Amino acid sequence: MTVEVMVGNKAAATGAKLSRVQVAVAFPVTPQTTIVEYLNEFITKGEMDCEFINVEGELSAQVVVQAASRIGARTFCCTSGPGCLYMHHPMHDTSSLRLPVVMAVVHRGNKGMQPDHTDLMSHIMTGWIQWYVENNQEVLDSIIMAYRVAEDMRVRIPIAVGYDGYILSYTAEPVDVPEQEEVDDFLPPYKPTPSLMPEDFDPKAPLWWRVPWEEHHKVIVDAKEVIKEVNEEFGKRFGRSYGNGLVEEYRCEDAEAVIVAMGTIASTARDAIDNLKAEGKPIGLVKLKCLVPFPYEDFQRIGSEVRAIGMIDRNVCLGVGGVGHTFIRNAIYDLEERPKVLGFHAGLAGKEVKVSDIERMAEKVLKAARGESVSPLVEWV
Amino acid sequence: MIEIRFHGRGGQGAVTASRLIAEAVAKEGKYAQAIPMYGTERRGAPVTAYVRIDYRPIRRRDLVHEPDIVIVIDPILSRKPSVAAGLKSGGLLLLNYPTPPEEVEIGGDFMVSTVDATTIALETLGRPITNTAVLGAFSRVTGITKLKSLEEAILKRFPGEIGKRNVEALRRAYEEVHLPKPAKGPLRPREEEPPHVTGYGVLKSVADWRVFRPVVDLEKCVGCRLCWIYCPETAISLVDEKPIIDYDKCKGCGICVHECPVKAIEFVRESV
Numbered sequence: 001m002t003v004e005v006m007v008g009n010k011a012a013a014t015g016a017k018l019s020r021v022q023v024a025v026a027f028p029v030t031p032q033t034t035i036v037e038y039l040n041e042f043i044t045k046g047e048m049d050c051e052f053i054n055v056e057g058e059l060s061a062q063v064v065v066q067a068a069s070r071i072g073a074r075t076f077c078c079t080s081g082p083g084c085l086y087m088h089h090p091m092h093d094t095s096s097l098r099l100p101v102v103m104a105v106v107h108r109g110n111k112g113m114q115p116d117h118t119d120l121m122s123h124i125m126t127g128w129i130q131w132y133v134e135n136n137q138e139v140l141d142s143i144i145m146a147y148r149v150a151e152d153m154r155v156r157i158p159i160a161v162g163y164d165g166y167i168l169s170y171t172a173e174p175v176d177v178p179e180q181e182e183v184d185d186f187l188p189p190y191k192p193t194p195s196l197m198p199e200d201f202d203p204k205a206p207l208w209w210r211v212p213w214e215e216h217h218k219v220i221v222d223a224k225e226v227i228k229e230v231n232e233e234f235g236k237r238f239g240r241s242y243g244n245g246l247v248e249e250y251r252c253e254d255a256e257a258v259i260v261a262m263g264t265i266a267s268t269a270r271d272a273i274d275n276l277k278a279e280g281k282p283i284g285l286v287k288l289k290c291l292v293p294f295p296y297e298d299f300q301r302i303g304s305e306v307r308a309i310g311m312i313d314r315n316v317c318l319g320v321g322g323v324g325h326t327f328i329r330n331a332i333y334d335l336e337e338r339p340k341v342l343g344f345h346a347g348l349a350g351k352e353v354k355v356s357d358i359e360r361m362a363e364k365v366l367k368a369a370r371g372e373s374v375s376p377l378v379e380w381v
Numbered sequence: 382m383i384e385i386r387f388h389g390r391g392g393q394g395a396v397t398a399s400r401l402i403a404e405a406v407a408k409e410g411k412y413a414q415a416i417p418m419y420g421t422e423r424r425g426a427p428v429t430a431y432v433r434i435d436y437r438p439i440r441r442r443d444l445v446h447e448p449d450i451v452i453v454i455d456p457i458l459s460r461k462p463s464v465a466a467g468l469k470s471g472g473l474l475l476l477n478y479p480t481p482p483e484e485v486e487i488g489g490d491f492m493v494s495t496v497d498a499t500t501i502a503l504e505t506l507g508r509p510i511t512n513t514a515v516l517g518a519f520s521r522v523t524g525i526t527k528l529k530s531l532e533e534a535i536l537k538r539f540p541g542e543i544g545k546r547n548v549e550a551l552r553r554a555y556e557e558v559h560l561p562k563p564a565k566g567p568l569r570p571r572e573e574e575p576p577h578v579t580g581y582g583v584l585k586s587v588a589d590w591r592v593f594r595p596v597v598d599l600e601k602c603v604g605c606r607l608c609w610i611y612c613p614e615t616a617i618s619l620v621d622e623k624p625i626i627d628y629d630k631c632k633g634c635g636i637c638v639h640e641c642p643v644k645a646i647e648f649v650r651e652s653v
Contacts, residue, residue: 271441
């Protein structure tokens with residue numbers, strides 16, 4: 001293990017390199033562009049045995065990773081904002097064909113250059129597992145874990161690892177880079193099912209075609225157990241894990257209220273929680289890492305332990321509301337005693353979210369937990 | 382936690398400087414975050430970068446609003462009081478500035494230190510890329526990172542001759558920096574003038590983007606109009622078939638100097 005100061009995009013490219021990705025396909029788009037540059041640097045220097053395929057756009061990028069994945073290559077794709085939206089149609093097929101593609105999505109909002117989660121969240125119905133990560137270490141680790149989950153025979157579903165553009169993509173910080181041998185032990189080579197390679201192709205075997213809706217949904221829901229397993233094993237081998245792989249509870253012991261945040265807002269929120277705890281306030285943080293499949297069970301348990309939950313959404317489903325807010329309310333509906341669930345929209349279009357912003361949101365959630373009246377309206381921060 | 386804000390211009394290496402500090406302190410076992418603030422900046426435009434340094438992992442992801450240290454690697458931005466906006470009481474303002482701190486016009490309840498990084502960079506690197514020189518001054522004045530760690534970080538990033546020259550710039554600045562003095566100048570930062578936005582486009586002056594100023598020798602000029610055609614900023618107009626430069630529009634790119642077939646345009650270093 002060596003420590004290297006690297007930007008988020010280099011962490012993503014390094015994760016792909018350590019995962020021994022064989023085919024990488026991407027079209028450059030800000031703020032993802034430097035992943036493409038780092039990958040090509042690794043390949044040119046001979047550090048990575050990988051075919052990088054240049055394409056004319058993201059729709060092709062997604063179709064080419066499908067083909068490569070189907071014949072048995074471990075494939076990597078990366079994109080941002082409008083590029084991510086442009087590949088929407090073939091993303092459905094990647095999941096329907098149960099191809100274990102891993103893609104880094106460097107968040108860039110749908111209304112401009114700056115980050116929010118609206119790009120990847122526009123793909124909630126594509127059948128991709130979606131992770132939202134908070135720092136460069138988690139970017140690298142999650143790419144490696146994503147291959148292990150995606151290629152598990154119980155899953156075989158593509159995974160998107162999302163991280164905030166600019167805030168992480170160009171910010172440099174120390175990252176522990178695991179040794180290649182350690183990663184090789186953790187991540188065995190990928191075998192396609194069924195194989196289309198001439199030497200082991202069975203013409204009589206049924207071709208793996210689009211999986212029907214009900215089965216497709218169930219496979220993704222059941223992937224939660226595999227994600228937990230892989231996260232736990234990663235922790236044992238590398239000394240780092242991320243909650244239970246789906247959510248991470250930070251200082252939630254004796255909490256009467258929690259705030260829930262995703263991506264880099266969760267990182268900033270840790271400082272806010274420490275400040276409030278120092279004042280003796282009973283509040284904790286839940287980092288929501290895995291949005292799809294949604295960890296309903298975790299939120300039902302958390303919902304039965306606290307009196308109020310405040311969800312900070314770096315997104316809005318226009319005309320509906322915050323995605324996390326809506327899902328959490330759905331999760332707790334069947335509880336006998338439901339906590340209050342307050343919603344906040346923060347950090348859209350790259351708007352800066354300060355520690356003090358999160359403290360203020362947390363105070364409102366604490367007020368609700370004490371039974372004081374607060375406005376039920378979702379707040380734009 | 383120590384928080385630093387850099388001001389510079391695209392091309393001078395403020396972003397690289399922030400990363401070199403992060404790499405140097407990481408070698409010393411500390412944690413760091415180097416945050417560039419990207420918009421649509423490009424070579425010559427004022428840019429900002431931030432560094433956080435701590436003994437434990439750094440989690441907050443907002444920008445630095447109240448820095449302990451402000452470092453200005455551009456000599457002309459160093460004249461703007463707004464660079465000291467938000468600087469903590471007792472903090473340090475480290476300027477690329479040709480004269481000792483006593484002659485700096487910016488004042489407040491902080492210390493000011495100066496180094497003539499542009500001259501050092503021109504003499505060691507041959508171009509006004511001032512970041513590594515300013516880092517030498519930073520190491521000496523703050524002691525936050527050792528000179529050796531910075532040297533290693535520079536040589537790793539720039540192997541070969543370029544790295545060696547940058548290390549030379551670093552060492553010279555380490556020796557030549559003027560140590561901090563209380564900032565007693567008459568000019569105070571105005572909060573309404575954000576330091577990272579100093580004007581862009583035809584409505585505002587971009588005069589302070591320049592390091593060099595093109596000066597036309599009208600006697601030598603043959604009136605070929607090539608400078609007028611090539612100027613990307615339409616800063617040149619023709620009066621009696623001869624070029625007149627509007628210095629509020631000129632960013633000092635030097636294209637006119639390069640294109641002039643009779644060498645009638647001289648590129649003169651801006652005085653600070």
